[in-house]
Amino acid sequence: MFSKSCQYAIKAVIFIWVQSLEGRKSNPSEISRGINAPQSFTAKILQTLVKKNIIASFKGPTGGFFSNQNHEAKTIFDVVMAIDGDTIFEGCGLGLDQCSSANPCPLHDEFLKVRNQTKVMLTSKTLKELAIEVGDGAAVLARF
Amino acid sequence: MFSKSCQYAIKAVIFIWVQSLEGRKSNPSEISRGINAPQSFTAKILQTLVKKNIIASFKGPTGGFFSNQNHEAKTIFDVVMAIDGDTIFEGCGLGLDQCSSANPCPLHDEFLKVRNQTKVMLTSKTLKELAIEVGDGAAVLARF
DNA sequence: ATAATAAAAGACAAAAATATCCGATAATAT
């Protein structure tokens, strides 16, 4: 469903939110450990997320990645769009270039329902809300 | 959602069913043209599908790939299991090794709903039924 | 038996996704 890059991105952003809610900035080393992902690869993804305004960063000592009021409305949907693009929301399930209700693939109608449920999943809570759940221990970003 | 191999597989099996319902066997050349997929790659996938008993084949002149009564109950679910395995049905959306309602990732509950909808999509009609729809022109396997 | 036909099997090639490394740049603290 999501690329590995995207899975890392989602977990990283929630991790950063958890830290930000406690007033801390995070560096790639902490983040990659916190979400059990390769460090350099995670760092690359973080750069993309900063460019796409999902998170913010600051260089130098006392620097790091963080989230604030500017990012409060963001959801996992925004992360997926930033990393994987709109393929899972727009593309045909069977990969047809042209697939519409007028000219549907055999899966078309049922695939729409899956897609709608997916959109609900990705937009029903903000990243901040998800981070609060993780902060409370109601959900986890990794197993150690 | 599905790998390219799996998309080809789904379309190929439905194509073969359409031909089988009209009493014809199909060879990789016809199949790959009919579903707009690379021929040799499709041939490889067809071998797997035969091994997994989704379709049948016969060598030699008058040979080819076909479906019959033995395959009437098969659904896209079986094709996906044969090609992509159970990852999309069993795996965690965020890629956690351990993810359960007791120890959930932040997406866990909503992801279950998506998965259930996905299972409905893949099991509500047999491949034969889908082939009849394609034969009637109600759905297509490729655009030309 | 032999030639023709079609799938099966295995080796190989290209492309994309995943992952690593290193120098450059920016900001801070002293």
Add this chain to the structure above:
DNA sequence: ATATTATCGGATATTTTTGTCTTTTATTAT
């Protein structure tokens, strides 16, 4: 100003997925 810390950007490597090609095996028709 300078040393230190941390992100940024580009080059490179590895792995997986996708795709191709050639030989072998099975079956049929003559």
